[in-house]
Amino acid sequence: METKRSVYLQDMDQVRKVFNKFDADGSGTISLTELIDVLKALGSYTSDDEVKRMMEEIDTDHDGLINWEEFSSFCKSSDEDSSRAEEDLKEAFDLYDQDKDGNISSTELHQILNRLGEKCSVQDCTKMIQSVDSDGDGFVSFQEFKIMMSRSSQPDA
Structure with a gap:
């Protein structure tokens, strides 16, 4: 298994x-x-x-x-912690989703990254969003956010 x-x-x-x-x-x-x-x-x-x-x-x-x-x-997070991880991921998503509409816009991403001291433009944020925006609506939904967060994880060999 x-x-x-x-x-x-x-x-x-x-x-x-x-x-x-x-x-x-x-x-x-x-x-x-x-x-x-x-x-x-x-x-x-x-x-x-x-x-x-x-x-x-x-x-x-x-x-x-x-x-x-x-x-x-x-x-x-281990398998036993996966529900906690899902909750933590939702909390992280909610921090970016400033207007609470269920999507992260390039403006919202830009605001949060700047608050964290990251130097990037709204255009940079738009490119970041485009790289994970699977439905092409110009926003990152929670489902897309989960995929984005898991993209770089690799299974243990």
């Missing part, structure tokens, strides 16, 4: 980029403050208690910081 890998952040380069975005001071760890700051930059209205619970779940050595190993391990 072939096991199905989760679509959530399986590509280690992508995971490293996300980790580096969270690790704002470049210390090699993510503090509670950095976690809160990134979530706020993304427009998330996650309560401080909820962020603390997230931190406790990811911080397996309980030192108050999330290191690379803990972060990458957390991002490697």
Whole structure:
């Protein structure tokens, strides 16, 4: 029986980029403050208690910081975690879908990437969207978003 890998952040380069975005001071760890700051930059209205619970779940050595190993391990969802991964993916999608219409536009993508410090134009974002826009409507739906997130994941050999 072939096991199905989760679509959530399986590509280690992508995971490293996300980790580096969270690790704002470049210390090699993510503090509670950095976690809160990134979530706020993304427009998330996650309560401080909820962020603390997230931190406790990811911080397996309980030192108050999330290191690379803990972060990458957390991002490697197993089959048992696939429903959580789907929920996490939906939350990520919802952060980009600023107007809550069920689609990500190039303008929405541009706004979020700029908030995260990425330097790209609306035209760059349009090209990114075109690369995954399977129905040609000019937007990324949740289904297309899931496909985009899974494209770079490779099955274990």
